Amino acid sequence: MQDFGFGHIVGDVIGGKRGQTGGTKKLVLPNSKLKTYSPRFLLERPNGGNNLDTVTIDQKIKYDPTQPDELLNKLLAGS
Numbered sequence: 001m002q003d004f005g006f007g008h009i010v011g012d013v014i015g016g017k018r019g020q021t022g023g024t025k026k027l028v029l030p031n032s033k034l035k036t037y038s039p040r041f042l043l044e045r046p047n048g049g050n051n052l053d054t055v056t057i058d059q060k061i062k063y064d065p066t067q068p069d070e071l072l073n074k075l076l077a078g079s
Contacts, residue, residue, distance in 0.1 A: 003047045008058035010075055012065075019044055019051025 001007025021039030028035050044051055063071040 002056075002058065003045050009055060010059045010061060011057060011071055012060065012062050013057070014055060016055045017051060018049055018053050018055055 002009055020043040021041070022043060023040035024037045025040050026035060026037055042051060059075075061071060061074050063074060
């Protein structure tokens with residue numbers, strides 16, 4: 001939504017990563033029997049950038065996460 005200009009990320013600092021992974025593959029190492037899990041594929045945003053960077057917020061609004069309606073009310077009020 002943000003990359004194509006038809007939506008904005010609104011809220012407080014979230015710390016979420018820009019990229020995503022899809023599915024996981026399990027591999028058991030033959031000698032040690034350790035189990036490993038890795039993503040099958042990586043999804044990148046259309047505008048590029050580093051997948052490990054955090055999501056950029058377009059409009060920062062501080063709110064109390066224990067009050068779920070507070071963010072929406074502040075956004076509608078034009079904060």
